[in-house]
Amino acid sequence: xxxxEMKRTSIVLIERICATRNVAWFLILLIAxxxxxxxxxxxxxxxVLPGIPEPPKPLNPIVAPTAPSxxxxxxxxxxxxxxxxxxxxxxxxxxxxxxxxxxxxxxxKLLAEFGPTARYFYTNYFIYIYDTSDAYAKWCSTLVENAxxxxxxxxxxxxxxIQPIEEPMIVVIFSRKEDYEAYLKKVAGSEIDNAKxxxxxxxSTGANRSVFYDMTGVEKTITEKTNVTKKTTLExxxxxxxxxxxxxxxxxxxxHEATHQIAYNLGLFDRGSENPAWAIExxxxxxxxxxxxxxxxxxxxxxxxxxxxQRVLEFKAxxxxxxxxxxxxxCVELDRISGEEPCAYPLSWAIFYYLYKHYPKELAYYLYxxxxxxxxxxxxxxxxxxxxxxxxxxDWDGMYLQLKVFVESLILQSNGLAEEExxxxxxxxxxxxxxxxxxxxxxxxxxAGDKSSN
Ligand SMILES: [Zn+2]
Numbered sequence: 001x002x003x004x005e006m007k008r009t010s011i012v013l014i015e016r017i018c019a020t021r022n023v024a025w026f027l028i029l030l031i032a033x034x035x036x037x038x039x040x041x042x043x044x045x046x047x048v049l050p051g052i053p054e055p056p057k058p059l060n061p062i063v064a065p066t067a068p069s070x071x072x073x074x075x076x077x078x079x080x081x082x083x084x085x086x087x088x089x090x091x092x093x094x095x096x097x098x099x100x101x102x103x104x105x106x107x108x109k110l111l112a113e114f115g116p117t118a119r120y121f122y123t124n125y126f127i128y129i130y131d132t133s134d135a136y137a138k139w140c141s142t143l144v145e146n147a148x149x150x151x152x153x154x155x156x157x158x159x160x161x162i163q164p165i166e167e168p169m170i171v172v173i174f175s176r177k178e179d180y181e182a183y184l185k186k187v188a189g190s191e192i193d194n195a196k197x198x199x200x201x202x203x204s205t206g207a208n209r210s211v212f213y214d215m216t217g218v219e220k221t222i223t224e225k226t227n228v229t230k231k232t233t234l235e236x237x238x239x240x241x242x243x244x245x246x247x248x249x250x251x252x253x254x255x256h257e258a259t260h261q262i263a264y265n266l267g268l269f270d271r272g273s274e275n276p277a278w279a280i281e282x283x284x285x286x287x288x289x290x291x292x293x294x295x296x297x298x299x300x301x302x303x304x305x306x307x308x309x310q311r312v313l314e315f316k317a318x319x320x321x322x323x324x325x326x327x328x329x330x331c332v333e334l335d336r337i338s339g340e341e342p343c344a345y346p347l348s349w350a351i352f353y354y355l356y357k358h359y360p361k362e363l364a365y366y367l368y369x370x371x372x373x374x375x376x377x378x379x380x381x382x383x384x385x386x387x388x389x390x391x392x393x394x395d396w397d398g399m400y401l402q403l404k405v406f407v408e409s410l411i412l413q414s415n416g417l418a419e420e421e422x423x424x425x426x427x428x429x430x431x432x433x434x435x436x437x438x439x440x441x442x443x444x445x446x447x448a449g450d451k452s453s454n
Contacts, residue, residue: 101167130173142297163267180213201253216244274379282352315346333381
């Protein structure tokens with residue numbers, strides 16, 4: 001950073017303080033000035049974009065899966081508070097500009113679009129519009145509502161931003177695949193036209209709608225659109241649906257797409273901006289494995305999200321293929337996650353799950369940082385990589401090795417081994433010496449301790 005750039009950064013921050021008169025911004029100024037001290041600049045890799053407060057300090061790079069996640073420092077907490085204030089201000093400014101979408105206005109538009117015979121119901125966050133039986137719609141909506149509640153728990157646990165929703169979230173459920181595909185083309189043509197295989201469910205950021213169809217074919221066995229009576233329990237409905245072929249896949253698709261919709265609408269990602277693609281998909285894949293009792297529809301995480309066995313298989317298949325020289329870096333560079341890029345889904349899942357399990361604070365901080373870059377119309381692969389390196393280190397080969405150990409340990413754990421034993425065997429398989437890992441972990445802890453005293 002040159003002297004001129006340092007001055008420019010300070011001026012931008014001073015302007016912001018004058019504009020907002022917010023005490024939190026004053027804290028940011030102090031942080032930014034502290035960072036501009038000689039000797040600190042060499043460690044600063046992350047670009048400072050116009051209008052965005054500079055983050056407080058680089059975090060420790062990831063060195064080992066056993067290293068404990070360090071607590072937020074007081075400076076970082078102040079930064080987070082400032083971000084929360086800024087997000088609120090942005091949301092309010094957007095709300096004032098936009099047409100107010102109320103429940104009534106949305107329902108009127110939906111009925112005009114789908115015809116007066118369309119069925120619908122609504123909850124606190126969602127409007128469901130469907131041509132399936134009430135039973136099938138009830139099952140889908142249960143999954144979506146459970147996903148929303150699980151997201152709130154997840155966001156509170158990681159202390160992620162939660163914005164009030166600006167408009168009701170709309171979920172469209174079709175009985176027939178043909179109708180689903182025709183509708184998909186209408187609302188999200190450009191978003192899916194280039195995909196070789198059509199998605200089984202879809203969340204359109206443009207339309208802000210999730211769209212599904214009955215993959216299980218259960219609707220074909222129902223000749224009349226029977227109403228759900230008070231006597232029909234969710235357990236009875238879910239039992240009937242989950243016996244059908246493709247039911248588990250159907251369930252995962254609904255939860256996956258709903259997670260996208262919820263994360264965008266509650267403020268983790270921004271619909272009008274470029275976002276870290278791997279994190280968007282990694283989060284949705286964290287949510288997708290079936291879990292919980294059938295009386296909750298077959299999806300409701302109890303303590304935490306279970307291992308995603310489908311993604312474990314995909315990761316192992318990718319690992320055997322050795323498709324990319326630096327797969328973690330390749331995955332982080334991507335501006336769109338698609339099946340055409342071999343590393344995209346398995347690596348996005350593995351990176352997100354690994355960071356969520358072992359570095360939740362660092363992951364939260366990264367997500368905060370990315371969210372604060374909005375509105376962002378361009379997001380180059382260099383920027384994506386630089387920001388990731390800033391928070392998680394630049395040892396890409398080392399991180400891929402840790403992911404391999406992590407996934408191997410997950411397999412052993414799902415076969416009944418205790419976590420510690422599974423980690424030990426997984427490290428042995430990949431020749432990652434335990435002593436070295438522990439030593440690095442200790443160093444990391446020490447550094448984290450040093451930083452928290454600032
Ligand atoms: Zn997705």
